[in-house]
Amino acid sequence: MSQRNVLYYAFSAVRIFLYPIALLYGAVLWLRNRLYDTGFFSSIEFSVPVITVGNLSVGGTGKTPHVEYLVRLLEYEYRVATMSRGYKRHTQGFIIADENSNALRIGDEPMQYHLKFPDLTVSVAEERMTGIPALLQRKPLIDVILLDDAYQHRSVKAGLTILITDHARPFYDDYILPLGRLREQRAAYKRANVIIVSKCPLGITVQKAQEIIKKIKPQPHQQVFFTGIKYCTPYNFITKEEVNLNKRNAVLVCCIARPEPLVAHLRGNMQDVHVLSYPDHHYFVSKDLEEIKTAYENWQVPGKVIVTTEKDAARLHLHFDKLKDWGIEIVVLPIEVAVLLGGRNEFNATVIRYVSQSLMENDEYGNTPEAQGIY
Numbered sequence: 001m002s003q004r005n006v007l008y009y010a011f012s013a014v015r016i017f018l019y020p021i022a023l024l025y026g027a028v029l030w031l032r033n034r035l036y037d038t039g040f041f042s043s044i045e046f047s048v049p050v051i052t053v054g055n056l057s058v059g060g061t062g063k064t065p066h067v068e069y070l071v072r073l074l075e076y077e078y079r080v081a082t083m084s085r086g087y088k089r090h091t092q093g094f095i096i097a098d099e100n101s102n103a104l105r106i107g108d109e110p111m112q113y114h115l116k117f118p119d120l121t122v123s124v125a126e127e128r129m130t131g132i133p134a135l136l137q138r139k140p141l142i143d144v145i146l147l148d149d150a151y152q153h154r155s156v157k158a159g160l161t162i163l164i165t166d167h168a169r170p171f172y173d174d175y176i177l178p179l180g181r182l183r184e185q186r187a188a189y190k191r192a193n194v195i196i197v198s199k200c201p202l203g204i205t206v207q208k209a210q211e212i213i214k215k216i217k218p219q220p221h222q223q224v225f226f227t228g229i230k231y232c233t234p235y236n237f238i239t240k241e242e243v244n245l246n247k248r249n250a251v252l253v254c255c256i257a258r259p260e261p262l263v264a265h266l267r268g269n270m271q272d273v274h275v276l277s278y279p280d281h282h283y284f285v286s287k288d289l290e291e292i293k294t295a296y297e298n299w300q301v302p303g304k305v306i307v308t309t310e311k312d313a314a315r316l317h318l319h320f321d322k323l324k325d326w327g328i329e330i331v332v333l334p335i336e337v338a339v340l341l342g343g344r345n346e347f348n349a350t351v352i353r354y355v356s357q358s359l360m361e362n363d364e365y366g367n368t369p370e371a372q373g374i375y
Helices: 003-037 065-075 108-116 126-138 188-189 206-216 261-269 286-298 310-326 346-362
Strands: 050-054 080-084 123-126 142-147 160-164 194-198 224-229 249-253 272-277 303-308 330-333 335-340
Touching: 003 108, 050 065, 050 346, 065 080, 065 108, 065 160, 065 335, 065 346, 080 108, 080 126, 108 123, 108 310, 126 142, 160 188, 160 346, 188 335, 194 206, 206 224, 224 346, 249 261, 249 286, 249 310, 261 272, 272 286, 286 303, 286 310, 303 310, 310 330, 335 346
Parallel strands: 050 142, 050 160, 080 123, 080 142, 160 194, 194 224, 249 272, 249 303, 303 330
Antiparallel strands: 224 335
């Protein structure tokens, strides 16, 4: 018997033992959602527009660049705030980012927002239901709140819910934990107003998109959009100056769920790439830094640099002074979301229409701190 067949049968045997756990987990989630759907559990609705960005699976769908897209779309006309739980931060409770913030205090993704958008109000709270009133009490003039990774937080009723699913592993082909990567049943997609198929090939065809839409089976109230990742101009981690990576050699340092597309992009534009991959959201310690420096120094190639992602740079920022002393060129490669197949204007209009209409309706009742119930 081939090694491949042995692995197949071994995995099949493991699935048999995992199935009852998945069944029990799914039943608990079904009951929880049913209690919310019937009104037994209540959801709080706030007068300020709230947009939720989330997914059904565990990580890796690209929520962060989509939140950044929304920030860019809204920030010039509205006062925008983000709220995340601050995954793997070393603090608890509600916090608003300030000049003393770092990834340990607020989490790497909120820190990325904070470094990238100086005028953005970045907040973290495990419980959004209590975090939003705390945010509005501190920042009563906020126009719109973006909830990052809050699809399962049904205690807050968002006015616009955006569900993101990975093109490489769509929710309709996945299974609930622990059999697959889904946090809840596939049918939970029906709660979304907008479904985004993320990380698509930039050249995806209309025919392929229609095949995916047919499998999603969107409800009458749902819109489906397709997005891809666009790599932007790299910049120096220390000086923030633009950097040209063309035909150079890179030691790639990354802690992301699926580094393969990034590696493929770099190998298509650079001479060679040496990959140092760590677990998602990994916090670098002295041992890691020494490993990175040693890998760089021992690689005998010309024009070499260390390349990392913006999310990883938010955690490397904790060691800024030490990395500066290295005298090694460290380059950050930012990414942005591109809405594909001509859907950009429609998607933008959907978001702006919700925010503007919500604010107009709130103004009829007096959009004041008192009306928002925060005093």
